[in-house]
Amino acid sequence: MLQRSLMMGGRSDGLDRHKDWRLDVDKMSYEELLELGDRIGYVNTGLRxxxxxxxxxxxxxxxxxxxxxxxxxxxxxxxxxxxxxxxxxxxxxxxxxxxxxxxxxxxxxxxxxxxxxxxxxxxxxxx
CATH class of the missing domain: 3.30.40.10 (Zinc/RING finger domain, C3HC4 (zinc finger))
Known part of the structure; x- marks a missing residue:
């Protein structure tokens, strides 16, 4: 119970203060995923x-x-x-x-x- 309370930002009423910030990419359409990729941008993990x-x-x-x-x-x-x-x-x-x-x-x-x-x-x- 204490762990769950701490995970929820210290609130004991079970409300998630960051719920609106979370993305469920499994339920996103292809177009939504493309738009998300455009917003996030390209991150190069390669070498020079x-x-x-x-x-x-x-x-x-x-x-x-x-x-x-x-x-x-x-x-x-x-x-x-x-x-x-x-x-x-x-x-x-x-x-x-x-x-x-x-x-x-x-x-x-x-x-x-x-x-x-x-x-x-x-x-x-x-x-």
Missing amino acids: EEEIICCLRKTKLSISGGFPLHFPTEMERKCSICQEEYDTEDDMGKLDCGHLYHIHCIKQWLVQKNTCPVCKTAAVTQC
Whole structure:
């Protein structure tokens, strides 16, 4: 009871002082959601070029015998972003978390989001 009272702003009569401020996006129409998006605006969670350079280690993929020996699963034999298998001597980008991607794929990803596509670890915490 005390917890509910505190959640309601200290009022014990059960009235929600902020009820009019809350949005129920599940009940909004597509047009209402578009209008809300216009009001909120665009928030960029991606990285700038210098931040991408700071967090990305460029490397070459050397494949011997058809597949890399250091890829234990078939899923790791292809880029998680474009879903293409790695070819001999592909330019690769490696994040601090250890995941590898085609360099052009991960750069495009990091412009949009500051996270690893696989493990969601922040690509750049600080440079």
